[in-house]
Each structure stands twice: as C-alpha cells, then as structure tokens.
Amino acid sequence: MSDKSFNELLNWRYATKKMDPSKAVPQDKVDAIIEAVRMAPTSSGTQPFELIVVTNPEVRANIQKAASGQTPITDGSHLLVFAAWDNYTDARIDAVKQANINLRGDIPLIHQYYDNLKAGYVPRDAEINYAHAARQAYIALGFAMLAAAEQGVDCTPMEGFDPAKVDEILGLKEKGLRSVVLLPLGYRDEAGDWLLPMPKVRKSRETMVTFVE
Amino acid sequence: MSDKSFNELLNWRYATKKMDPSKAVPQDKVDAIIEAVRMAPTSSGTQPFELIVVTNPEVRANIQKAASGQTPITDGSHLLVFAAWDNYTDARIDAVKQANINLRGDIPLIHQYYDNLKAGYVPRDAEINYAHAARQAYIALGFAMLAAAEQGVDCTPMEGFDPAKVDEILGLKEKGLRSVVLLPLGYRDEAGDWLLPMPKVRKSRETMVTFVE
Numbered sequence: 001m002s003d004k005s006f007n008e009l010l011n012w013r014y015a016t017k018k019m020d021p022s023k024a025v026p027q028d029k030v031d032a033i034i035e036a037v038r039m040a041p042t043s044s045g046t047q048p049f050e051l052i053v054v055t056n057p058e059v060r061a062n063i064q065k066a067a068s069g070q071t072p073i074t075d076g077s078h079l080l081v082f083a084a085w086d087n088y089t090d091a092r093i094d095a096v097k098q099a100n101i102n103l104r105g106d107i108p109l110i111h112q113y114y115d116n117l118k119a120g121y122v123p124r125d126a127e128i129n130y131a132h133a134a135r136q137a138y139i140a141l142g143f144a145m146l147a148a149a150e151q152g153v154d155c156t157p158m159e160g161f162d163p164a165k166v167d168e169i170l171g172l173k174e175k176g177l178r179s180v181v182l183l184p185l186g187y188r189d190e191a192g193d194w195l196l197p198m199p200k201v202r203k204s205r206e207t208m209v210t211f212v213e
Numbered sequence: 214m215s216d217k218s219f220n221e222l223l224n225w226r227y228a229t230k231k232m233d234p235s236k237a238v239p240q241d242k243v244d245a246i247i248e249a250v251r252m253a254p255t256s257s258g259t260q261p262f263e264l265i266v267v268t269n270p271e272v273r274a275n276i277q278k279a280a281s282g283q284t285p286i287t288d289g290s291h292l293l294v295f296a297a298w299d300n301y302t303d304a305r306i307d308a309v310k311q312a313n314i315n316l317r318g319d320i321p322l323i324h325q326y327y328d329n330l331k332a333g334y335v336p337r338d339a340e341i342n343y344a345h346a347a348r349q350a351y352i353a354l355g356f357a358m359l360a361a362a363e364q365g366v367d368c369t370p371m372e373g374f375d376p377a378k379v380d381e382i383l384g385l386k387e388k389g390l391r392s393v394v395l396l397p398l399g400y401r402d403e404a405g406d407w408l409l410p411m412p413k414v415r416k417s418r419e420t421m422v423t424f425v426e
Binding site: 032139202 | 227418
C-alpha cells in the first residue's frame, strides 16, 4: 500500500482547485481507482450506476462549459462521471439477479430476494428510485477518492454542474442514466493552488459525534 | 497501514451478515473509523450530518426491532448511525462559515461563498436539502467502510430500517436530524455467516465503465 498511513491519506487529499496540465495520471493508477468504484458496495448489490471516463479534450471542454469553467476538468488528465440509473426496472434488477445466480448458483433465496426488490422498487416514482441510485454512487465516490489518495493522485469532487447538459454531451439519457457527480483526476499544481496552503476545516469530534453508552 | 493492499481490502470487506457477539471492537479502532467519517469531504465543507455511536445494549435492541431484527446491530459491539441535517438553515451555514474564518482568517471570499450558499440552499424545499445532506453522509459511509477494513474490522451497511422509529429512539428530530443509514461494527462469525463463503458479485469493468477517448 501507500507509504502513508490511512490517517495521512485523509489529510493529504483535498479538493484540488488547480491541477498541473503537464502531468497525466498513468493508466495503472486510473485502473486502480476504477477498480475501487467497481468493488464499492451498493444497496442489494445492484450497482445502480455507471462510470464514464473521459479523456477526450473536446468533450472535457464541453463539460467544463456546463460546470462554470472549473479548470480541473481540463487541467486534469481524466474526468470520471458517475451516472446513476434514472429508474429501477424489472430488466435491470433481473440482470443483477442473473449475475448472482451465475456466480452463486440457482438458489431459491436469490429469486425471492430480487423478486421482492422488484415488487418494492419498480412501482415507485422514478425520482425516488433515481435518488436512491445516486446515493449508492456517492459510496463509490468515497471509495474513488480514497483509492486516488492511496495512488498519490489528486481529485476534485464536483456537484456544481448542469446535469442536463452533461447528460446531453455524453448521451446519457438514451442509456437511462443521469449524471450525479464529477471527479477530475490529475496532479495538484503546488504553486498555483490557493487552497493547498490553507488548513483543512473540519468539525471537532465533540461537535460531530454523540456516544450513546 | 494494513498489511493488505488496497485491492485486498476491497475484496476482504463484505456486508457481514453474522457477527461474533463475543468479540468487541477496541476503542482505538472505533476511533480510527470515526476519524475517517470526520475527515470525509462534503459539499462546500458543510459536513451536514452527525454520527451517533451506540454501544448501549438496550438502545441497540430497540433499533434492531426497527430494522427487521437484523442481528449485526446487537451481535456487533458498536452501531454507527449516520444522521443528516433535516434542512439547511442560515444558522447551520453560518457556523460552517465561522469555522472557516477561525482557521483561515476573515477573508471576504469566505463570506461571499457561504452567503451565496445560504441564498441558494435555505429557500429550497426541506426535502431537497435533506436529500443533498444525506448524499454527503454516503461519502462518509464509504470512508467508514474502508477505514474499518483497514482496521480489520467488519461492518454491515444497512438501509433496511424504519427511519422515523430510529429518529424517535435516538431523539434525532429534536436535533433537526434524520437517520440515513446504519453501520454496525464488529467481527465476522466465520462459521456462522452464510454470505462469507459466497463469491462476491460485481459487474464486469466492461459492463460498468465507458471510455470517451
């Protein structure tokens, strides 16, 4: 693993505001971050999102325009777009069920579990289902940020963008997906990032944590 | 760090279905997991959630009743409850602004940033604000699960509970909080957990990831 402790990784990472456009993240490091996204746990194992990895400069420039011009999108080398399912459908949950059966065997409990899930999810409003799927993407976002830190790679989580425009740029609507959050990958510009020298602001443990003993 | 690689941690962890009630997680390991929650990044640094750490057996038994009797809640030694802000308010965002000023100085940009945030968030519907806060808690949930794995501690992320009942048991409503997700901590019962010997089911990289080059 990294020569940093887990605690050091928590402090080393920060939402990089200025990336060095001359440095690209090597493929093996990008792969390790993608693997963390793929392995992140999700509700009932549905993995209700996809990951779009954009390196194309023109596409990134277009996405940047839909994101208030935030520079890490183009100064970084890779842009991860987390895109959640726009709804839960029978077909999508059946595919999850089949993947379970393929690996674990045709167990009646698997059928029962996912048939119950379909009965619970599919009739719900699409917005509720999308919101649930988007939350799962945030678990994977957390995994991706820690995997990046472990690889010595910087990243910038971004909610500040126009999702409808990003969906259009990437053709997500046709795939039944909606963009949830962006994560450019790259390397910090140590001299140019105003945020880097600033102390990290976090609530105290006393403020944030209650013990019920 | 752990003697496991990051990739090994991703594979070692699983949603533990049966914990060994005879083994308690030591305080230093719980502290490391809490620290990961505290240091997790959130939108605009608001950290719009709190963490309730329940060890009290009676309280955990009551929560278990509101969670379909899931045994890790009482077989584990600690129950983490992620509780998000029920709304964004001027006072809450002002407290974040003040924490920034205390650490970074009284910079006009800080005022401007958080005043804009208040103007954008506070007039919105409380449900929209809660949903946004809950997403941030899921980043911290991801951080907590990886911190637990790094500590060799098992955990079980749980959405299957009655949030209104858990809010009542913990007195969250009075604090302007709503329970989002539960995470019991403990140690796997290697002989008793049906899920442990099962292969992990994840989508292939080809299914989940699209490259735009």
